[in-house]
Amino acid sequence: MARKVTSRRMAIVTVVAWAVGFAIFFPILWTIITSFKTEAEAIASPPKFLNFHWTLENYITVNERSNYFRHFMNSVVISVGSTLLALLIAVPAAWSMAFVPSKRTKDILMWMLSTKMLPPVGVLIPIYLMFRNLGLLDTRTGLVIVLTLINLPIVIWMLYTYFKEIPVDILEAARMDGASLKSEIIYVLTPMAVPGIASTLLLNVILAWNEAFWTLNLTAAKAAPLTAFIASYSSPEGLFYAKLSAASTMAIAPILIMGWFSQKQLVRGLTFGAVK
Template sequence: MARAVTNNRKALNTAIAWSIGILIFFPILWTILTSFKTEAQAISDPPVFLFFDWTLENYTVVQERSNYMRFLWNSVVIAGGSTILGLIIAVPAAWSMAFVPSKRTKDILLWMLSTKMLPAVGVLYPIYLIFIKLGILDTRTGLVIVMMLINLPIIVWMLYTYFREIPVEILEASRMDGATLKEEIIHILTPMAVPGIASTMLLNFILAWNEAFWTLNLTAAKAAPLTAFIASYSSPEGLFYAKLSAASTMAIAPILILGWFSQKQLVRGLTFGAVK
């Protein structure tokens, strides 16, 4: 029998949740506020929070100095392309692990996940040389491939978890009705796992959007995404915090908006199969 939760316990849990949420969001809020300050107010001591002279000068300077839309388009192509390519590869892989399991399935999954623990700098040099040899250094194609590869273990793991929650009897019934393997995956499995696939897509898109190490080391100008756009405001002349905050706000705004409007779908997908 479930234990009743008192009103005091609910209030305490709500207060704790809000406190944690505010603590996590505060750096983002501070960055947004700093983007509307002058450089003098951005480095003032003690710092000013709300009561300052609001200005859009930093955004004007950033727009004049950089081609924001080019960086934005590069980020959209790289994050979106790596997500789609990753799903094309991960769906069949997760299907085979979920519905045609072997004794080595868990070992393979753990091995795939262990690759995420590898320091990225350890493989930077060989990948850099490979990209030069193939002629894809500083190209969106090269970054799409890299982003797909580094996030592929997470995509496979998440899809495997979602697919395991689908009754195998449904797939067996489709086979008895004459469905081919391709039809089974496309018309039976994929529609039933839409919440899980959607949340996987969103998470992978966010991870690819926020990736800085590979984008800064494998691009120069042509394929530079928004992470390089932010880094360009760290110069030998010093850090201009107000303008850097404006650039950061412009870089994170699209993904914040996407996360806000898709939070229901994301939560639904991440909890898919948790309650029966």
């Protein structure tokens, strides 16, 4: 028997949810507001929330000092490229783990996930030396490769979870109809798992877009994405809060817009297979 949800309980849950949501979003909101302040107002105490002189001076200065479009294009190429490459590797890998019986599947999945527990600085020196010797330092190709490798375990794990929800009988019926392995994955499995694949793709783009450690250590100027663009406003001369906030707002705006328009698809993918 389903438990009855009272209007009072619903109201309390709604208020708590909005409070938690606002607490999570507030730092982003504060960054956006600070980007419209002068440097003096940005460090004023007590801080001013809305009653200050709004200005676009920081955005003008940031655009004059830095090539935002170049950093933006580097972020797009690196995040989208690494996501597509990871997807090409992860789909067949997740298919084999989900539909080819093996006692080692869970052990392999756990091993892959455990690689994310290693602090990145632990492998920085060998990767840096390899990239230097291969001529991949400060290149989009190098960053695409390294971001593919660090996010691949999460992509495979998520796709494996989605694929396990697909009935095996459908794939067996396709094999009986003469479908090859390639046709089975492309024309049968992939269309059925589109919500899961889409949410995995979106999450991986966000992870790659926000990656700072590798992008700061493996780039200098040519392939520097928006994370390096933000870091350039924290210098030994001082921390310019207003200009840093403007640079941060310009960096997060594209991913916020993408997340806003794709939220339905993201939620649908994350709940894929949760209800039968």
